[in-house]
Structures are given as C-alpha cells and as structure tokens.
Amino acid sequence: MNITIRRAQLAKLEEPEKGFVGKxxxxVEGHAEPYELTLFSKRGTDWDYSLHFLNESGKEEEIEALETVIEENDDEFDRIIDAAWDTCAAEDVPPHIQREREEAGSSND
Structure with missing residues (x-):
C-alpha cells in the first residue's frame, strides 16, 4: 500500500491534560478519499489514534484496509509518527524521544 503523508502536526499539551496531540x-494510492489520523500520547511513546476520512466519506473497505496496515505494519506507523514529531517544536520533544530519533537516523546512514 503506497501511503503519502500530505500534512502533519504535533503539539505538546500542558496541564491538566499533559501529553501530545496531533494529526x-x-x-493512499488507489483510494478515492484522503484520511486523517488523529494522535494522542501521554509520554510520546505509546500512541492512541483515530482514523477517519478527511473530507467526505469513502468506501468502508478502503479505510479498513488502511487500518489493517496501520495496526500490523510497525514501520509504516512509525513513519507516520515521525512525520508528526518532525513538526513538533524541538524544545517540546522529550529527551528519550530525541535519543530514539537520533539513533534511528544514524542507523539509516
């Protein structure tokens, strides 16, 4: 499945919620409608998400196919999360996430 990330954003939530929220x-190549994945994490490690059509409803089997990829393909989900982290203010990225991203970047060189 060829997934293109059109736009991403991630922001740090302050008290009382505290955590990260993004979208x-x-x-997806061959799918009629684009999607939006909303994200939430307390510490930036374990993510809750909600997948829905961005503009108009599309085919149920198409969104279910994307849901399966997100659930089963850790590399694809990590790529989506990384796109969100790329938009987060550097000072808001927790140190443990910065280290993970640096290590992943150096292993790709």
Whole structure:
C-alpha cells in the first residue's frame, strides 16, 4: 500500500491534560478519499489514534484496509509518527524521544 503523508502536526499539551496531540493527513494510492489520523500520547511513546476520512466519506473497505496496515505494519506507523514529531517544536520533544530519533537516523546512514 503506497501511503503519502500530505500534512502533519504535533503539539505538546500542558496541564491538566499533559501529553501530545496531533494529526496527520494521508493519501493512499488507489483510494478515492484522503484520511486523517488523529494522535494522542501521554509520554510520546505509546500512541492512541483515530482514523477517519478527511473530507467526505469513502468506501468502508478502503479505510479498513488502511487500518489493517496501520495496526500490523510497525514501520509504516512509525513513519507516520515521525512525520508528526518532525513538526513538533524541538524544545517540546522529550529527551528519550530525541535519543530514539537520533539513533534511528544514524542507523539509516
């Protein structure tokens, strides 16, 4: 499945919620409608998400196919999360996430 990330954003939530909230707009090759994945994490490690059509409803089997990829393909989900982290203010990224991202970047060189 060819997934294109159109736009992403991630922001730090202050007290009382505390955590991170974001959204990523996705297009999937061959699918009629784009999607939005909303994200939430307390510490930036374990993510809750909600997948829905961005503009108009599309085919149920298409969104279910994307849901399966997100659930089963850790690399694809990590790529989506990384796109969101890329938009977060550097000072808001927790040190443990900065280290993980640096290590992942150096292993790709």
């Amino acid at each position: 990523v707009e996705l297009e």
